[in-house]
Amino acid sequence: MAVYEYHAGLEGVPATQSSISFVDGQKGLLEYRGIAIEHLASKSTFLETAYLLIWGELPNRQELQDFQQEIQGHRRLKYRVRDMMKCFPESGHPMDALQACAAALGLFYSRREISDPAYVHEAVVRLLAKVPTMVAAFQLMRNGNDPVQPRDDLSYAANFLYMLNEREPDPFLANIFDVCLTLHAEHTINASTFSAMVTASTLTDPYAVIASAVGTLAGPLHGGAAEEVVGMLETIGTVENVRPFVENCVANKKKIMGFGHRVYKVKDPRATILQNLAEQLFDRLGQDRYYDIAVELEKVVSEKMSYKGIYPNVDFYSGLVYRKLGIPTDLYTPVFAISRTAGWLAHWKEQLGENRIFRPTQIYTGLHGIDYVPMDDR
Numbered sequence: 001m002a003v004y005e006y007h008a009g010l011e012g013v014p015a016t017q018s019s020i021s022f023v024d025g026q027k028g029l030l031e032y033r034g035i036a037i038e039h040l041a042s043k044s045t046f047l048e049t050a051y052l053l054i055w056g057e058l059p060n061r062q063e064l065q066d067f068q069q070e071i072q073g074h075r076r077l078k079y080r081v082r083d084m085m086k087c088f089p090e091s092g093h094p095m096d097a098l099q100a101c102a103a104a105l106g107l108f109y110s111r112r113e114i115s116d117p118a119y120v121h122e123a124v125v126r127l128l129a130k131v132p133t134m135v136a137a138f139q140l141m142r143n144g145n146d147p148v149q150p151r152d153d154l155s156y157a158a159n160f161l162y163m164l165n166e167r168e169p170d171p172f173l174a175n176i177f178d179v180c181l182t183l184h185a186e187h188t189i190n191a192s193t194f195s196a197m198v199t200a201s202t203l204t205d206p207y208a209v210i211a212s213a214v215g216t217l218a219g220p221l222h223g224g225a226a227e228e229v230v231g232m233l234e235t236i237g238t239v240e241n242v243r244p245f246v247e248n249c250v251a252n253k254k255k256i257m258g259f260g261h262r263v264y265k266v267k268d269p270r271a272t273i274l275q276n277l278a279e280q281l282f283d284r285l286g287q288d289r290y291y292d293i294a295v296e297l298e299k300v301v302s303e304k305m306s307y308k309g310i311y312p313n314v315d316f317y318s319g320l321v322y323r324k325l326g327i328p329t330d331l332y333t334p335v336f337a338i339s340r341t342a343g344w345l346a347h348w349k350e351q352l353g354e355n356r357i358f359r360p361t362q363i364y365t366g367l368h369g370i371d372y373v374p375m376d377d378r
């Protein structure tokens, strides 16, 4: 059946059928494979959640243990990938470094037998294992240091913080970071996931699929808002400046970063969980003015804009939490990519299940029958 109605950005156009995640923007509900995000955030770990997203059900004890062990066994990078990273400019954005490294994995694991379940399993394990190592390695290398080798005795989240900061993290902080990874692991078909699905539909290798998704997530309209929230809090500077800042934004129709969502018209459930984590973190490590500014900002924005359905989104508190965990600002989006790799892989696998190459149509708005003008006559 031909459909000729055009929706810019495909807004509201179903592009797939999926059983991976569900969002109800009116009720503020997010489920992964039918399980509420609140339950996963409080009871599961990121790797257990990744397993759920990718394989469709929660692992039993043995399955989870095997999965964790497999991931531990694949965390290291080939020395040639590290050598390649040494050639990257220090000033390059870590998302560009991650995209290049993810694509480079395809050179080392070049088989494309995506119909072989063993190949799919290996690729899932390799990507989940190596993406954090790549992010941490680039961070150290761009500062002139050798990358830190992953440690097999540390959990997924703790190992990443260890590789980043060259010291073992407090288990409380590692646990908070693990919950952040769970919260960002999947969110239906947003731009980067759609990009992953389109690439997957050509039956290319999974490293190209993830590289394509990373490239899409890198854009400021998608993954970059958490970074901008921290910049905005810095600009506001003091609690007293919050009200005039918001009034100025309202008067001039300027967007306040970390607020509003295309789907959620109530508070994003992930923002509620993150706010709670931020409170725990600030109680433990001490308050700072950014937290006070953020709390006041949420109060004033909700006073002035809740009637429009403008509430904090996931990025509002994640920037604050990452900052307190000592993660550099330009790593917020790569950290998002570490977590979202789970969702992208789940959609890659789902796409392969009932694949049909994406080939939408277009509405041509150009001319017809134009004469070719020779070069000398133009």
Ligand SMILES: CC(C)(COP(=O)(O)OP(=O)(O)OC[C@H]1O[C@@H](n2cnc3c(N)ncnc32)[C@H](O)[C@@H]1OP(=O)(O)O)[C@@H](O)C(=O)NCCC(=O)NCCS
Pocket (backbone or CB within 6 Å): 225, 249, 253, 254, 255, 256, 257, 258, 259, 260, 261, 262, 263, 308, 310, 313, 314, 315
């Ligand atoms: C996420 C976002 C793109 C969703 O946009 P959207 O669904 O297209 O909503 P719109 O841009 O159409 O906004 C609807 C109304 O709310 C207002 N609005 C939306 N988000 C706002 C924000 N963050 N600050 C102030 N006003 C906002 C718009 O100005 C518009 O007002 P109007 O009806 O008077 O013109 C948008 O809220 C935004 O840019 N937020 C800031 C960036 C951000 O935090 N991104 C991360 C998203 S997870």
